[in-house]
Amino acid sequence: MDYKQRLSFSSVLVVDDDPVYRRVLEFVLQKIGCRNFKLAKSYEEGIELFQQSVFDICLLDIELGDDQASGINLAEQIRSMNKIIPIIFMTSHFDLDYYFSCRHTKPISFIDKKISLIKFTQAIELGLNRSTSPPRIKKNNYLSRAATKHDDRKVYLNTGEYLESFRIKDIVYFFNKNQKTYVRVRNRNIQLAVSLKTIEQKGLPFFIRIHKSYIVNFNYIDSILKNDNKIRIKEESLPIGNSFREGFFERINPIK
Numbered sequence: 001m002d003y004k005q006r007l008s009f010s011s012v013l014v015v016d017d018d019p020v021y022r023r024v025l026e027f028v029l030q031k032i033g034c035r036n037f038k039l040a041k042s043y044e045e046g047i048e049l050f051q052q053s054v055f056d057i058c059l060l061d062i063e064l065g066d067d068q069a070s071g072i073n074l075a076e077q078i079r080s081m082n083k084i085i086p087i088i089f090m091t092s093h094f095d096l097d098y099y100f101s102c103r104h105t106k107p108i109s110f111i112d113k114k115i116s117l118i119k120f121t122q123a124i125e126l127g128l129n130r131s132t133s134p135p136r137i138k139k140n141n142y143l144s145r146a147a148t149k150h151d152d153r154k155v156y157l158n159t160g161e162y163l164e165s166f167r168i169k170d171i172v173y174f175f176n177k178n179q180k181t182y183v184r185v186r187n188r189n190i191q192l193a194v195s196l197k198t199i200e201q202k203g204l205p206f207f208i209r210i211h212k213s214y215i216v217n218f219n220y221i222d223s224i225l226k227n228d229n230k231i232r233i234k235e236e237s238l239p240i241g242n243s244f245r246e247g248f249f250e251r252i253n254p255i256k
Helices: 003-009 019-031 043-052 071-081 096-105 117-130 196-201 242-252
Strands: 011-015 036-040 057-061 087-091 109-112 154-158 163-167 171-177 180-185 188-192 207-211 214-217 223-225 230-233 236-239
Touching (some): 011 019, 019 117, 036 043, 043 071, 057 071, 057 117, 071 096, 087 117, 109 117, 154 188, 196 214, 207 236
Parallel strands (some): 087 109
Antiparallel strands (some): 171 214, 223 230
């Protein structure tokens, strides 16, 4: 799977207090092929988004304005929740003092705000190489198990009374039944208080919509029945909707 395909699977958190620069970053991310990203304008928004979603890379402005905590403070908080997520700092005034003040947060790169598209792309690619890789495709068109026992990233799901945490690697798929949304976690079905559309918009890594009623985890797909428009997950067969078929095969990019 090449860089652009990997980027299309990945989710990026961007935190910058400058609205003009946020629009610039939005444009640049779209230009390089990033489909899933969230923009925050403050330390507080950044923390809130990070707690609500699962990200593969964080792009943080070192300076977030005089009246709020800095991007370094934000990186410290993110590191307290996730020790390995790649962090990239953005600044207009980078020098050795900045480097020594933030190196304890273990950033993987620094980007000058006078954006060079090549250097920006290189930094994102470096981040992807440090992040958990998306599913790889085997030659026999079966999907490999990309999530390992060491990948313990979690997502918080609204079950009504509570926001419950689930390890992404334990989630098999999300589905609708009788106008209600459920998540299949290992062998259990748990009812949720959110829609499939909301789940899809979160851009969770490893998940893809295959039908109006199903969002599945790539890592659990055992085989694809092309002629029947179905996938197999253990003993279950799930349908691939006609309107989702082209996008599904485009993203899995099978070796034929």
